[in-house]
Amino acid sequence: MKAIILEQRGREGALYKECQTSDPAKGEALVRMEAVSLNRVDLYMRDNGAGITHTLPQIMGVDGIGRIEKINGSSSLDVGQRVIVYPYHYCGTCEHCLQGDQPLCLNAQILGEHCDGTFAQYITMPLQSLLPISEDCDAKKAACLGVAYLTAWRMVFTKAQASAGKTALIVGAGGGVACASVQLAKLAGCKVIATTTGPDKMEKTKNAGAGHVIDYAHEDVAKNVMQLTKGKGVDFAIDNVGETTWSSTIRAIKRGGKIVTCGATSGSNPSADLQRLFIRQLSIIGSTMGDLTEFARLINAFESGLLEPVIDSVYPLSESTKAFDRLEAPERFGKVVLTV
Ligand SMILES: [Zn+2]
Numbered sequence: 001m002k003a004i005i006l007e008q009r010g011r012e013g014a015l016y017k018e019c020q021t022s023d024p025a026k027g028e029a030l031v032r033m034e035a036v037s038l039n040r041v042d043l044y045m046r047d048n049g050a051g052i053t054h055t056l057p058q059i060m061g062v063d064g065i066g067r068i069e070k071i072n073g074s075s076s077l078d079v080g081q082r083v084i085v086y087p088y089h090y091c092g093t094c095e096h097c098l099q100g101d102q103p104l105c106l107n108a109q110i111l112g113e114h115c116d117g118t119f120a121q122y123i124t125m126p127l128q129s130l131l132p133i134s135e136d137c138d139a140k141k142a143a144c145l146g147v148a149y150l151t152a153w154r155m156v157f158t159k160a161q162a163s164a165g166k167t168a169l170i171v172g173a174g175g176g177v178a179c180a181s182v183q184l185a186k187l188a189g190c191k192v193i194a195t196t197t198g199p200d201k202m203e204k205t206k207n208a209g210a211g212h213v214i215d216y217a218h219e220d221v222a223k224n225v226m227q228l229t230k231g232k233g234v235d236f237a238i239d240n241v242g243e244t245t246w247s248s249t250i251r252a253i254k255r256g257g258k259i260v261t262c263g264a265t266s267g268s269n270p271s272a273d274l275q276r277l278f279i280r281q282l283s284i285i286g287s288t289m290g291d292l293t294e295f296a297r298l299i300n301a302f303e304s305g306l307l308e309p310v311i312d313s314v315y316p317l318s319e320s321t322k323a324f325d326r327l328e329a330p331e332r333f334g335k336v337v338l339t340v
Pocket residue numbers: 090091092093094095096097098104105106107108
C-alpha cells in the first residue's frame with residue numbers, strides 16, 4: 001500500500017511511498033481509508049515532535065474515514081461498513097476510561113503521534129475506536145470531524161457550557177478548530193464575535209456563523225468586544241492562539257467568565273494577569289479532543305445536517321506536501337483534506 005511516511009523532520013522528511021499493509025490483531029479491524037484531514041499537530045510532528053514518545057519512520061495523520069475490509073474478533077460492525085476513526089488507542093480499564101473520559105486515558109496512544117496514523121491506504125484500528133457513519137455523507141467533510149470538530153465540540157459545549165443567549169469570542173477564526181468553534185457556538189445559539197484578518201477571511205468567518213468579525217491586525221480586539229457587549233465582555237472565549245492574543249482575550253471576558261484553550265500556536269507562556277483573573281473571578285480551562293459520547297453527538301449533528309465542516313482545499317494523498325504548504329498559508333480558511 002501507499003502511505004505518507006515521516007522518515008525525518010522537516011518539509012522534505014514526509015514521503016509518499018510504498019509500505020507493508022498490516023494484518024489486524026485480535027480486537028482490531030483493517031480499514032481501507034477514503035479521506036483524511038490535516039491538523040496542526042501533523043505539522044508539529046513533521047517539524048519537531050518533541051515531548052511526544054514515538055519512533056521514526058512513522059505513518060502520519062490523526063483522523064479520517066474509511067470502510068472496514070477485515071475484522072478480527074467479534075463486533076457489532078460489519079465488513080464493508082463505513083466508519084469514522086476515533087484517533088485514540090485507549091485502554092478502557094484505567095480510572096479515566098472507566099469514567100468515560102478517554103482523552104485522559106493513562107495509557108492512550110494517539111494516531112500519527114505515538115503510533116502509525118491515518119495517511120495511508122489501509123490502517124489497522126481497535127474495533128472500540130471505530131464508529132459507524134452514514135453511507136450518504138460526504139467522506140471529505142466527515143474526515144474533518146475526528147480532531148478539529150471533536151476538539152471544538154468539547155470546548156464549546158462541555159467546557160464553556162455554551163447555550164442560547166450567551167456571547168462567545170472565538171480568536172483566530174481561520175484555523176480548523178477555531179472555525180469549527182464559530183460554527184458550534186452559533187449552533188448552540190450563542191452570539192458569536194470572532195477575530196481574523198483580511199476581507200476574504202472576515203467574509204468566510206461571517207458565513208461560518210459569526211455575527212461580528214473583528215480584524216485583529218487593524219482593530220483593538222478587547223475595546224471592540226466591550227463596545228459590542230455594552231461594556232460587559234463575553235461569557236466565554238476560545239483562544240488557541242496563545243501568547244500573541246492572550247492579553248486582549250483576557251480583557252474581553254466578563255466577570256465570572258471563562259477562557260477555554262486547546263492549543264498555543266503562537267507560544268504557550270503568555271502573562272497570566274493574575275490580578276485580573278482573581279478580581280474578576282475568571283476561569284481558564286484546558287481541553288483536548290473529546291470522549292466517545294461527545295463524538296457520537298457530533299456525528300449525529302453532522303448526519304442530521306446541523307453542521308457542515310468548512311473545507312479550504314482538497315488534495316490527493318500523493319500530494320501531501322502541497323497540502324501541508326496550504327495548511328501553513330496565511331490565507332487558508334478551514335480544513336485541508338486528502339483523498340485516499
Ligand atoms: Zn484508559
